Amino acid sequence: MRPLRLDLEGFGAFARHASVDFSDVELFAITGPTGSGKTTLLDAVTFALYGETPRMGRKGLKALLHPGVKKAWVQLVFRLGDEVWRVTRVIAGKTEARLERQMGAEWQLSSASEKVKTLNAAVERLLGLDYDAFTRAILLPQGRFDAFLKGDSRERRELLFSLYGLAGLAGLRERAVARLGELRERLAEARTMTAHLEGVDAAAVEAAREEHKRLAEERDRRAAEIAALERELSALDELAELWQEKRTLEGRQKALEAEAEAMAEVEGWLERARAAEQALPEVRRLEDARRRLERQNRELGKKEEAYQKAKNAWERVNEAFDERLLEDLRTRAATLPLLEAKARTLAALGGATAGEGVEDYQEATYRQLESQLRAAEERRKALAEAERLRKRAAQLEKRIADLEKELAAATERRERLKEAGVELRRKLDELRQRLSAERRRADVASFRHLLRPGEPCPLCGQPVHEPPPAAQSPLAGLEAEAERLAAELEEKRGAWREAEGEIKGMRERLSDGRKQLAELREDLSRAEAVAGARGPEDVERLVARLAAMRRGLAAELERMTGGRDPETYARELRSRLAELERRAKELERAKRALDQAQEELARARERHAALAEALGPLEESVAALLGQLGFEGPEQVEAARRSPEELERLAARLASWREERAYVAKRLDEVTRSLAGKPEVDPQALRTKKERLEAAVQARAELEAQLGRLEERIDRLERDLAQKREAEKRAAELVGQVGVWEQLAEDLKGHKFPDYLLERLQLDMLARASELLFALSQHRYRFRLADGVYHVEDLWTGAVRPAKTLSGGETFLASLSLALSLSEHLSRGRLGALFLDEGFGTLDAEALELAAEVLEALPTQGRMVGVVTHVPELAQRLPARLVVEKAPQGSRVHWEG
Structure with a gap:
């Protein structure tokens, strides 16, 4: 999902209509004084999509109205793949909503717009994310990633458990038991297949392959013979065609030379008409x-x-x-x-x-x-x-x-x-x-x-x-x-x-x-x-x-x-x-x-x-x-004129004649040089060689048929053997999976599975964070996880040290990599936008400079990244700035840069 345009009026700090065009920006700052409405813009995005905001939920929507108005509305235009959608929500007594898809120059109303509940479900299906996952993935938690990086495993577990939404694991044991029964059935099927193919072995396949090799060598010998004959015939055919082409070119050249006088007259007409x-x-x-x-x-x-x-x-x-x-x-x-x-x-x-x-x-x-x-x-x-x-x-x-x-x-x-x-x-x-x-x-x-x-x-x-x-x-x-x-x-x-x-x-x-x-x-x-x-x-x-x-x-x-x-x-x-x-x-x-x-x-x-x-x-x-x-008077000018159609026809005729004459002369010269010292082809010798070639081709075709039948037999034997081996392999894997799921079913009796699942998710997230840290640190650092503690590997020195030993600037760089990785992991590639609110106002001058350099080098890769900050030095470093201004009549917003 990539936002394209946001419009709002009467919403939060924005009493009057405000519009933000996101269509041509990637990395930008959202800046303005405290209370101007920077976070209100993010609330407007989530409200337009899900009908609620992180601060107010669904029940406190009336609090989103500006004090001076009785009605508020928000409209968001966004792109999903090749489609453009528009969602509009209105707060006036009760919430109204409308979902539309762009069809050419028109907007087509979705049938899901009949009810707010239906529309909310349609938006979740479009985005592939529910409200909780969306807000966790698009709005990075402010000031929490330093603790996430350096905190102990218990604090990190609580944070990840909240972000990944793993609270619904209560009924997982029943599903694990059902999955165990399914795996046991599949194991029985694999063992039945293995018993059915008991007689298939590698020796029969090898014998068939040896026979195939012998026939293939005979086919290749025939193919070499055919190739030699084809080269001889090709040379003879080419020579015969050259002699025939020479005779044709000579006749055409005579015909063209006979038209030379007429073409000279046409050329004179053209020159006179052009003049x-x-x-x-x-x-x-x-x-x-x-x-x-x-x-x-x-x-x-x-x-x-x-x-x-x-x-x-x-x-x-x-x-x-x-x-x-x-x-x-x-x-x-x-x-x-x-x-x-x-x-x-x-x-x-x-x-x-x-x-x-x-x-x-x-x-x-x-x-x-x-x-x-x-x-x-x-x-x-x-x-x-x-x-x-x-x-x-x-x-x-x-x-x-x-x-x-x-x-x-x-x-x-x-x-x-x-x-x-x-x-x-x-x-x-x-x-x-x-x-x-x-x-x-x-x-x-x-x-x-x-x-x-x-x-x-x-x-x-x-x-x-x-x-x-x-x-x-x-x-x-x-x-x-x-x-x-x-x-x-x-x-x-x-x-x-x-x-x-x-x-x-x-x-x-x-x-x-x-x-x-x-x-x-x-x-x-x-x-x-x-x-x-x-x-x-x-x-x-x-x-x-x-x-x-x-x-x-x-x-x-x-x-x-x-x-x-x-x-x-x-x-x-x-x-x-x-x-x-x-x-x-x-x-x-x-x-x-x-x-x-x-x-x-x-x-x-x-x-x-x-x-x-x-x-x-x-x-x-x-x-x-x-x-x-060359005119004696104006009257000759009018007499020499020709219509555009006639001029075009005469010019085309002359050009075609010249082009053909040049081509015939050049080609005749080439053919004559090619035939220098070469005799004309004997038709009887040519027929004899063609008969030999046909016999060789027939023999090769018979060999190809034998090889085809043999290849089918080999394929059948290989498939059977592969099925047997696949069944054996599947049975072995299923034995392992049955053991895992038996262990999982056993583990789900306590709290083992959530810890296991968090560990897998954390490893995936940390792998992506390591890639980002490697790119943003100019190929110096990578993440390492040992005994539940985050470490960083210094590729310049080869040292591996705990994340707690990082300096302030290094800590910010590592925290930003974790934040970006977690956002990508949560969104699973569905989001083309990210808003980062990481508390830049608490950084010293050196750390702020590093933050600016990191954000400037941030690989957006087509994704829109907004950095929420009220620090002017940081905002000025980014390519574009969305400035939010406070005013008695309501906040205003405009782009700079």
Whole structure:
């Protein structure tokens, strides 16, 4: 039994699931601090197999549950011969169990799983060991083998009596009496057989053997004669066959030479076809490059046409556009609000000049009336101006709010365009990376025609096992997709730039609107201040001032409008400015389109130049390759190609012809040399010798028949004689066994037999321990047993001394040999695992070093050996370590080394 995997959960110190894979380890340490669960792993193995543990038995299984869980389970996978089994046990209220055997990739449930008791019995039958024998054989008792080695015979007898399980000897006497009766019956049968064969003796057998010897000598003489004749006939047959083979070979050689011209033609076809296959990738690569250049030519023509179209459009718009006039109109348009305000002021002042005929009235009356009228008029005008400015301010505020909304929408649209552009840029970069990789792959694939099986690769230098298969390149599709994405990206960029220009214009208009709003609010403040003013004013001075203001405003308006009506002048100026603004935007759009067309044309020219530049060397390379391979042009390559089936058929035909021609020539030369100076065979002489051989063979066959009959008689006599002697021998042995069993039956009346049985078992166990000690001590020590005391023989000095005189390190080595031997003896070869818990923590530094050396040299021979220790120095010396760690949430386990 060889454990492969152990899984447990909720068992002992392991609250959470833990798994241990034993499949690829032999010698290892089970290490960890005290109380971490090292022994729990061994308990889990025995519990999985037998449903009980050495510490708890069957009744204390609930104590194996971790305090924090209500259910525990253990599963062990183990190998028996060529079979793999899995046993699972669960502790939850009552114990559940399941036994399964692996059948391919599936697990088949054993019928023994129906009841726990039945399953336990099935496991014992599989292992060939009951629970007591298993635990004694797989778990070596800790710290007891030093006492076992050096203790007295009474202590050793008690220990061996316990380990071998000899407590059930009570009913052995009855079985001994029954065995004695059986032996007595067999003794009577043996004596009857001896009496029946009384007449058979060795003299008759000897006479038959002498006759057999005479006939065998005559047969051997005949055999020698036959051998001589067979050698002569073999030589003659071989010579005749050689002459016949020569005639056949000469005829075949003529037929093969007649096919030489046809085979030369086949060889030419093959060489031409192979050259065509070698040149084909380069020819197709050249054709592909030409097609790509042609496509790029067409694309370049389209880009040039688009560029010229954009250029013509820009020139047309540019010719009809006067930038200086636009700037002049913008400057003049900036003064329109002032001009309109002055026109309104002049219109208002025109009503106030009606009082110029003031001398027709009395001065006092006039002044009083004028003062009142003037105050009322000023207030009315100020109120009207304030109301107009409020309306204008409200309009400006609404316009500013609309501009802010439009600006927000334009900004959002610009951001969406930017995100779309970034995504397109990412896709284009990824596609270009794929395109670059495919181009490199295509470049590497272009060297495929240079790869030869068994020769080094011209790129990496590694030997070529098999050239990679030719594959259809996705370059054309990737390039088209890259061009489409690049065009879409440029379109997004143009839309983003247009949106950026639109946002810039909106911001400028918004800034102008806010400035105008600020000026209007200042004018409104002044108008409101005037509307609220009180107090009389000198009419004369006021009239004169109003008249002067009117004349000044009229002169300034005439200068600003050129004598035209201000409203008409402002309307025409705004109309002309709007037209020029529209043309400016149209010119800007034409310029953007021209720049984009120019950029696309430059990229198209770069691609065209790169393709054209790469085409020249490729054409030269293909021309050189075709010339080297004997082709005048690519069209001859396609004409020279053959199907793989035809190539294989032609090559096989040519190879077969060459092979046969070479073989015929070589064999004919060999046969001719062999026949040099040898005559042809006479058929009559050959027949005569065959007749002599047949007669000799017939005579030998008759002798063989006589010998066969004589051998049967001798065999019969020998069997009878052997049966007689065997019966006599068996009778003698049975007499001895009957005496032994009579003595055993007598001995079983007291305590003699257990001592006898223990002595036999102890001698067998000590013999194996001596072999192990001899190997582990580097061929120095062997065990000796004298008067019930263990001794060791020192083969270096020849001395034999009691085991009590051994040093500490020697004692450990001898104790380990005894422990391993006893484990093997108890398990009788059924166990592929052993766990050693021998108390290494009590050893000093020297003894610990020796223990480590012994365990490192331990011959596991495919058996799994686990050493339970918490000594780090020892654990580190072993090839692998199963580390058990304590934790509040439950122990954990993992492999090291």
